Amino acid sequence: MNTELRIPSVADWDAWLGCLELAFGGVPLTPESREMYATLSRPDRSLGHWDGSECVGTAGAYPFRVTVPGGAAVPAAGVTMVSVAATHRRQGLLTSMMRRQLDDVRSWGEPIAVLKASEPAIYGRFGYGAATPETALRIDTDRVRLALPPGTDRVRLRRASPGGALDACEAVYARLAAGRPGTPVRQPGWEKMPVNDPAAHREGGSPLICVLAERDGEVTGYVTYRVRPAWEEAGPRGTVAVRDLAALDPASYAALWRFLFGIDLTSAVECGNRPADDAVLQLVSDVRRCEVRLRDGLYVRLVDLPAALQARRYRAPVDVVLEVEDAFCPWNTGRWRLTGDAEGVASCRPTEDPADLVLSVRELGAAYLGGVSLSTLASAGLVREERPGAVAEAALAFSWDVAPWCPHEF
The missing domain is CATH 3.40.630.30 (Gcn5-related N-acetyltransferase (GNAT))
Structure with missing residues (x-):
């Protein structure tokens, strides 16, 4: 990979957007849409891969606040405008942008990242779980x-x-x-x-x-x-x-x-x-x-796992030790004791206690908004129960009384 990854300057905008247009079929955006994206986009939250003077990869992240179970509006990175030029596939460009972006999201103090995927097979390897059906x-x-x-x-x-x-x-x-x-x-x-x-x-x-x-x-x-x-x-x-x-x-x-x-x-x-x-x-x-x-609708990625789990409420009292694997964001890897209920403030702290459930951060992201049951994920072999009854206890706690939904396009 002989490209440069950097934040695009104002002068780079047209080339950056042109790379995105080409990756999504080559049909130019309408003038109205170009103006709107120029207004809403934040260059300081965008990334581009450059091969000489040519932009060959793009990624952006809007500053959002997303409602979580319990009604809190949690700061979130709205990942968008992700593309890699067809001439530069399989060279690690996407992985490097996702790596840099998640580091940035963490530095911005946003506990979660969310996106709507153009193709559902892309983002699971970066820890995103399909959390809201539509x-x-x-x-x-x-x-x-x-x-x-x-x-x-x-x-x-x-x-x-x-x-x-x-x-x-x-x-x-x-x-x-x-x-x-x-x-x-x-x-x-x-x-x-x-x-x-x-x-x-x-x-x-x-x-x-x-x-x-x-x-x-x-x-x-x-x-x-x-x-x-x-x-x-x-x-x-x-x-x-x-x-x-x-x-x-x-x-x-x-x-x-x-x-x-x-x-x-x-x-x-x-x-x-x-x-x-x-x-x-x-x-x-x-x-x-x-x-x-x-x-599939909204995909959720827990960037700061304890902050994200503490931000939401839980439908029933829960006290469970989660052993989480997160190869892409290793600061989330480890055992975490989660306690909480529908009324009080939740707590999520590192622990040395034995695990009750073993899962990856992707499955935790899928279950985070209450739309995907941990019991279903366990039935698929994606969550392992170490303490009998822990799946049922956690599945009830993570569920919510209305289905999660993202009507907002980005």
Whole structure:
């Protein structure tokens, strides 16, 4: 490897971004997207590999705060824009960037790193575990009906421009973020990302449309979507493509879904990223006609293991000794006694006591937000139980009452 790894300068930005564009298919970013990334990116938190004057590798890390079980917003590195030029594969560039980046994240005092993987096979070897599932839906609205809770008819819906409704929508997002592990608390500037709407990204659909739900004069929910018209010999077969939908109460939530089901000249509603426990799956008359597809969402990497485990709460009292293997961040390797519950402050300290559970940092990252059971990981042979009953005890403690979810793209 005869390349130089360094933080890109302002003058390097275009070459750095050009390397990223080429790695993701060579289609240039729209001017709107380039401007947004230039505004949100932090050069001092970015890395580039340079072969002479050519940028051949990129990686970035946004400063985030991510909700964890119990409601705390934990500082996190939002890993993004990772690429290696096709001409420089299998030369260790990615490994060196991940090594340097995790060292940097630790120095920044951020206990965890999170990412959304373009390919799921890449990041496990660096200690990232798939922690939040997400659900994609395509609902046949010609044949599926909704069961509506009391109060749905009292919800007022009104159209609003996506930009003009931004403050109201962000207020709803902020209230919901605190109750859903895996959800990033929106940082300044990021509120514009959900309404970024370049024409090149519409795939034949309309510009982004926003509808607000209101109860007693208060905005209690919103949906942003576009319509993709289509026609067959028998008539219209348009699709409603939902970008974001959020609501503070069941009636507002159901009112927004009922609205989407009733849009003229359409016969399907598509959602690319919904939580695994999305309530709409309990409202529909026929879940088989919703084409539910589950996939990996947010990946979590514990960078400072004791700080990360102490930041969250636990559903049941736990007192367990974890023997953790972490070849990539050896400061996490060893035995740790974890104690905690739903109310008190957790403790995670080094110990010489015998291990109750043996696992790698990847499995601990997968279980961290409460969406992947340690019992499931043990059944797969990825967690070893040394004390009888320890898996069941820890699995209950790490679980949470809502599925973790990351609706925030980065």
